[in-house]
Amino acid sequence: xxxxxxxxxxxxxxxxxxxxxxxxxxxxxxxxxxxxxxxxxxxxxxxxxxxxxxxxxxxxxxxxxxxxxxxxxxxxxxxxxxxxxxxxxxxxxxxxxxxxxxxxxxxxxxxxxxxxxxxxxxxxxxxxxxxxxxxxxxxxxxxxxxxxxxxxxxxxxxxxxxxxxxxxxxxxxxxxxxxxxxxxxxxxxxxxxxxxxxxxxxxxxxxxxxxxxxxxxxxxxxxxxxxxxxxxxxxxxxxxxxxxxxxxxxxxx
Amino acid sequence: xxxxxxxxxxxxxxxxxxxxxxxxxxxxxxxxxxxxxxxxxxxxxxxxxxxxxxxxxxxxxxxxxxxxxxxxxxxxxxxxxxxxxxxxxxxxxxxxxxxxxxxxxxxxxxxxxxxxxxxxxxxxxxxxxxxxxxxxxxxxxxxxxxxxxxxxxxxxxxxxxxxxxxxxxxxxxxxxxxxxxxxxxxxxxxxxxxxxxxxxxxxxxxxxxxxxxxxxxxxxxxxxxxxxxxxxxxxxxxxxxxxxxxxxxxxxx
DNA sequence: CCATCTTTGTGCACGCGTTCACAAAGACAT
DNA sequence: ATGTCTTTGTGAACGCGTGCACAAAGATGG
Ligand SMILES: NC(=O)c1ccc[n+]([C@@H]2O[C@H](COP(=O)([O-])OP(=O)(O)OC[C@H]3O[C@@H](n4cnc5c(N)ncnc54)[C@H](O)[C@@H]3O)[C@@H](O)[C@H]2O)c1
Ligand SMILES: NC(=O)c1ccc[n+]([C@@H]2O[C@H](COP(=O)([O-])OP(=O)(O)OC[C@H]3O[C@@H](n4cnc5c(N)ncnc54)[C@H](O)[C@@H]3O)[C@@H](O)[C@H]2O)c1
Numbered sequence: 049x050x051x052x053x054x055x056x057x058x059x060x061x062x063x064x065x066x067x068x069x070x071x072x073x074x075x076x077x078x079x080x081x082x083x084x085x086x087x088x089x090x091x092x093x094x095x096x097x098x099x100x101x102x103x104x105x106x107x108x109x110x111x112x113x114x115x116x117x118x119x120x121x122x123x124x125x126x127x128x129x130x131x132x133x134x135x136x137x138x139x140x141x142x143x144x145x146x147x148x149x150x151x152x153x154x155x156x157x158x159x160x161x162x163x164x165x166x167x168x169x170x171x172x173x174x175x176x177x178x179x180x181x182x183x184x185x186x187x188x189x190x191x192x193x194x195x196x197x198x199x200x201x202x203x204x205x206x207x208x209x210x211x212x213x214x215x216x217x218x219x220x221x222x223x224x225x226x227x228x229x230x231x232x233x234x235x236x237x238x239x240x241x242x243x244x245x246x247x248x249x250x251x252x253x254x255x256x257x258x259x260x261x262x263x264x265x266x267x268x269x270x271x272x273x274x275x276x277x278x279x280x281x282x283x284x285x286x287x288x289x290x291x292x293x294x295x296x297x298x299x300x301x
Numbered sequence: 302x303x304x305x306x307x308x309x310x311x312x313x314x315x316x317x318x319x320x321x322x323x324x325x326x327x328x329x330x331x332x333x334x335x336x337x338x339x340x341x342x343x344x345x346x347x348x349x350x351x352x353x354x355x356x357x358x359x360x361x362x363x364x365x366x367x368x369x370x371x372x373x374x375x376x377x378x379x380x381x382x383x384x385x386x387x388x389x390x391x392x393x394x395x396x397x398x399x400x401x402x403x404x405x406x407x408x409x410x411x412x413x414x415x416x417x418x419x420x421x422x423x424x425x426x427x428x429x430x431x432x433x434x435x436x437x438x439x440x441x442x443x444x445x446x447x448x449x450x451x452x453x454x455x456x457x458x459x460x461x462x463x464x465x466x467x468x469x470x471x472x473x474x475x476x477x478x479x480x481x482x483x484x485x486x487x488x489x490x491x492x493x494x495x496x497x498x499x500x501x502x503x504x505x506x507x508x509x510x511x512x513x514x515x516x517x518x519x520x521x522x523x524x525x526x527x528x529x530x531x532x533x534x535x536x537x538x539x540x541x542x543x544x545x546x547x548x549x550x551x552x553x554x
Numbered sequence: 555c556c557a558t559c560t561t562t563g564t565g566c567a568c569g570c571g572t573t574c575a576c577a578a579a580g581a582c583a584t
Numbered sequence: 585a586t587g588t589c590t591t592t593g594t595g596a597a598c599g600c601g602t603g604c605a606c607a608a609a610g611a612t613g614g
Binding site for chain 2: 570571572575580581582
């Protein structure tokens with residue numbers, strides 16, 4: 049998802065696969081829930097079910113972190129929570145700025161899930177002078193003019209962009225110039241960033257379009273199945289019509 | 302990202318790879334921008350740059366849809382917009398319901414990017430009786446009691462869940478029972494759904510944790526590089542310390 | 555101390571996705 | 585018509601991610 053460099057120079061350090069990294073938060077969430085219920089140990093099978101993944105995959109994922117399980121018993125919940133947290137860098141505090149405090153930015157600022165994992169909203173930034181000083185989620189909004197100073201004063205390395213698409217690239221450049229090296233982008237634009245900066249994007253519209261594709265496919269197959277059931281004896285009379293019009297104009301009401 | 306079934310029984314119809322489907326919206330967005338600037342044709346190289354992908358990948362992606370390019374020239378923008386829209390199922394209207402009209406749900410309801418791509422917010426649903434009837438983004442919020450009726454009356458097949466995590470699974474089950482077959486989940490939970498239902502999730506917390514991992518890795522490598530530069534002659538005196546403590550306690554200020 | 559039973563950790567095979575590299579296709583000029 | 589030049593479409597190689605299946609590890613009970 050990193051837009052800047054799709055080509056990754058391989059996680060050299062201890063080489064945890066990117067796919068594994070993306071699942072660690074999932075495991076952590078499931079483990080935290082178990083921890084809150086004071087469950088002492090958990091098997092790969094149980095934890096995998098809770099996280100919605102294959103148990104072999106989970107075990108392989110954990111094997112990249114080291115041998116933290118006990119054969120015949122399972123994994124110690126508390127210990128694993130600690131190890132994964134440490135691996136993800138959640139044992140330290142990450143100050144985050146949100147730029148663009150509109151509908152979405154305000155919702156993000158109000159989101160409780162931030163603080164629960166070591167992420168702290170250090171500042172809210174918006175270009176609208178009318179918003180400056182107004183508190184959102186208890187934090188006063190600051191003006192874009194002070195962006196660089198805010199970043200540096202707070203030692204921020206993670207920025208969230210929730211501005212309109214047109215402003216995103218420019219905001220991104222200012223963030224990066226000020227020292228931000230990780231960006232979470234909600235604006236529907238491709239951000240170009242220098243090497244060494246990670247970008248991840250969240251795009252509602254893309255997710256919906258992917259769902260629509262599968263939805264259409266389901267409807268198409270259904271219609272096809274119906275057509276087949278009806279025209280069992282019917283012979284193809286007008287085939288070879290080209291690559292177009294393969295899906296008949298059967299729209300689900 | 303589909304949580305229900307990670308294992309996909311292969312897109313049988315004409316077999317467009319899942320990875321390609323996920324990129325089509327990206328191409329479509331770039332093409333739409335070109336179309337608005339009245340650019341008639343575009344080469345794979347240019348379009349790939351605009352979409353932030355490799356040009357060979359883009360050409361291969363398009364090859365799954367058919368041969369829509371002209372060698373020596375490139376692709377006809379308008380034609381390609383139409384073909385991709387058709388492939389994604391965006392030539393028809395998709396009524397969508399949003400369940401859970403809190404901070405996030407309200408932001409989603411206010412989002413303009415919905416309508417622009419054939420998605421129409423058919424209804425807003427919340428469990429809070431105090432919200433019933435109140436308009437959000439011009440649409441009156443309806444109570445959860447009527448969920449099934451709303452789904453059926455509007456022929457909704459795509460649902461968005463923006464409730465607290467605790468309510469998500471239950472809401473999901475009601476949606477599915479009422480006929481919804483595609484779900485976009487914003488709640489931080491694993492949803493279990495029957496076969497034939499697609500689930501995609503958007504999880505802010507997970508994205509941030511992935512960024513934190515890389516951020517930590519960057520800081521670690523930097524510290525390592527510094528340490529190496531300092532201790533060029535220094536011999537390892539206390540190695541073989543086990544799999545722990547590999548990253549020294551050097552935290553970025 | 556030994557047998558049994560559970561569960562981890564991983565070698566291996568397979569399939570998907572990515573990228574390179576190039577032949578073929580066609581536009582365009584002469 | 586012929587040649588040149590651009591750009592597509594794709595065969596092939598490679599690498600990553602996934603999941604099976606099982607041996608090794610260790611707990612537990614007698
Ligand atoms: N609302 C959603 O649910 C949603 C969903 C997906 C994506 N998005 C995207 O997120 C972004 C924000 O959406 P929104 O609905 O909150 O829009 P919005 O118009 O409500 O808010 C945008 C905010 O950004 C501020 N802004 C504009 N230019 C800026 C700049 N240069 N620097 C700092 N701040 C600036 C504006 O003052 C405004 O407060 C958009 O790109 C949108 O496409 C929104
Ligand atoms: N706000 C964010 O930026 C953000 C970001 C990421 C994830 N999330 C997740 O999205 C979800 C919503 O977040 P939020 O900040 O809007 O929370 P919120 O508390 O503001 O809103 C939740 C809404 O859901 C409604 N609700 C509760 N139970 C319901 C039910 N059974 N049926 C229908 N509606 C019900 C509540 O009445 C409330 O209006 C949460 O799961 C949260 O973790 C939010």
